[in-house]
Amino acid sequence: MSKLNSIKVVVIGGGAAGFFGAISCANTHPHAEVILLEAGQQLLAKVRISGGGRCNVTHACFEPSQFVQNYPRGGKALRGAFSRFQAKDTVEWFTQKGVTLKTEEDGRMFPITDNSETIVNCLIDAAKQAGVQIKTQARVTDIKVKQDDKSRFKITLKSGEILTADRLLLATGSNPSGYHWAEQLGHKIIPPVPSLFTFNINDERLKDLAGVSVNHTKIKLPKAKLEQTGPLLVTHWGLSGPAVLKLSAWGARFLQDCRYQTSLIINWLPQSNPEVLREELLAVKSQLPQRVISASCPVMIPRRLWKQLTLAVGIDEQKRWGEVSNKVINQLIPELTQGEYKINGKGVFKEEFVTCGGVSLKEVNFKTMESRCCPNLYFAGEILDIDGVTGGFNFQSAWTTGWLAGQAMGKP
Numbered sequence: 001m002s003k004l005n006s007i008k009v010v011v012i013g014g015g016a017a018g019f020f021g022a023i024s025c026a027n028t029h030p031h032a033e034v035i036l037l038e039a040g041q042q043l044l045a046k047v048r049i050s051g052g053g054r055c056n057v058t059h060a061c062f063e064p065s066q067f068v069q070n071y072p073r074g075g076k077a078l079r080g081a082f083s084r085f086q087a088k089d090t091v092e093w094f095t096q097k098g099v100t101l102k103t104e105e106d107g108r109m110f111p112i113t114d115n116s117e118t119i120v121n122c123l124i125d126a127a128k129q130a131g132v133q134i135k136t137q138a139r140v141t142d143i144k145v146k147q148d149d150k151s152r153f154k155i156t157l158k159s160g161e162i163l164t165a166d167r168l169l170l171a172t173g174s175n176p177s178g179y180h181w182a183e184q185l186g187h188k189i190i191p192p193v194p195s196l197f198t199f200n201i202n203d204e205r206l207k208d209l210a211g212v213s214v215n216h217t218k219i220k221l222p223k224a225k226l227e228q229t230g231p232l233l234v235t236h237w238g239l240s241g242p243a244v245l246k247l248s249a250w251g252a253r254f255l256q257d258c259r260y261q262t263s264l265i266i267n268w269l270p271q272s273n274p275e276v277l278r279e280e281l282l283a284v285k286s287q288l289p290q291r292v293i294s295a296s297c298p299v300m301i302p303r304r305l306w307k308q309l310t311l312a313v314g315i316d317e318q319k320r321w322g323e324v325s326n327k328v329i330n331q332l333i334p335e336l337t338q339g340e341y342k343i344n345g346k347g348v349f350k351e352e353f354v355t356c357g358g359v360s361l362k363e364v365n366f367k368t369m370e371s372r373c374c375p376n377l378y379f380a381g382e383i384l385d386i387d388g389v390t391g392g393f394n395f396q397s398a399w400t401t402g403w404l405a406g407q408a409m410g411k412p
Contacts, residue, residue, distance in 0.1 A: 014038025017381025024406020289322025
């Protein structure tokens with residue numbers, strides 16, 4: 001039922017940011033009538049599939065100045081926002097709703113059920129309890145500011161239904177429609193490009209190594225002067241793992257500009273000094289001359305990878321340490337510490353599609369998430385030019401921006 005003399009708030013987008021904005025608004029401002037519109041049949045689709053179906057809710061880092069370092073774009077704007085609602089507030093919010101989160105070794109936080117449905121059900125229940133009206137299959141086709149009342153919006157649905165709103169929250173993710181409406185309402189859109197993706201690499205050195213992982217690597221995009229450290233995973237199509245995903249996020253625009261065709265330098269042994277490594281290999285040659293090189297890996301990488309890298313510098317599979325020249329050992333060192341590989345395309349990171357680009361952050365007040373161009377218009381989540389690396393950071397920006405928008409939208 002409609003609330004007399006209430007402020008009418010419409011939220012477009014039934015994802016993490018939209019739900020959190022709607023719940024925050026309805027709970028903080030009971031007088032507000034809050035309607036959430038989702039174009040599809042399924043609510044919180046991205047929440048369901050995130051983290052391999054477990055939902056990586058946030059990251060166990062409770063110092064905003066450190067947390068923002070995980071955002072290739074948007075970190076500066078989020079610094080103040082996180083001082084108002086950050087990861088520990090997210091943990092507390094879900095705890096109060098009966099959902100306990102656990103922290104894994106790498107800092108990622110998941111529900112103890114290891115099931116994203118726990119988060120989905122929690123958000124839907126919280127929205128209903130707060131009195132949010134949820135409409136699915138409610139595709140918006142047009143948004144206009146009413147000429148007779150500049151503070152009100154006219155929202156047309158595909159069904160022909162027309163809604164009016166005193167406040168409007170766009171939480172449409174990286175959907176082109178959301179960008180289109182933001183642009184129509186006066187905003188500049190930073191062209192969206194993919195972020196968080198894997199690298200396609202067709203290289204003999206990686207052939208038949210799918211599934212091999214190395215815990216400590218350093219990888220570089222030399223032309224962009226970018227580097228990242230962390231675990232690396234060899235796949236059927238090239239390379240994945242945290243180091244690649246982080247590098248893809250920081251290098252998103254550069255990689256798009258070069259059409260995902262550029263060189264990648266891999267140091268498989270970043271903790272080893274090349275000169276010390278040379279001495280270690282010469283020592284093995286001296287002490288174990290009868291050992292077959294390909295079968296006796298003296299460094300901290302998987303044996304299958306070691307075998308491929310030795311083959312790459314011309315060391316025969318049956319060759320023994322005593323038979324290899326110092327010159328060939330000298331060639332092996334750069335192969336281990338600065339091997340050059342050619343990126344020739346990008347893959348996807350599971351089903352978690354993240355983009356950089358979106359509504360220009362200069363045009364949004366990050367204390368309230370209100371537009372600086374169009375009064376009573378608000379933004380939350382991935383429609384903004386914000387993206388984080390993998391590990392719960394994208395969800396945290398959705399919770400935070402949604403919460404801030406919700407706090408502000410219901411004010412008279």
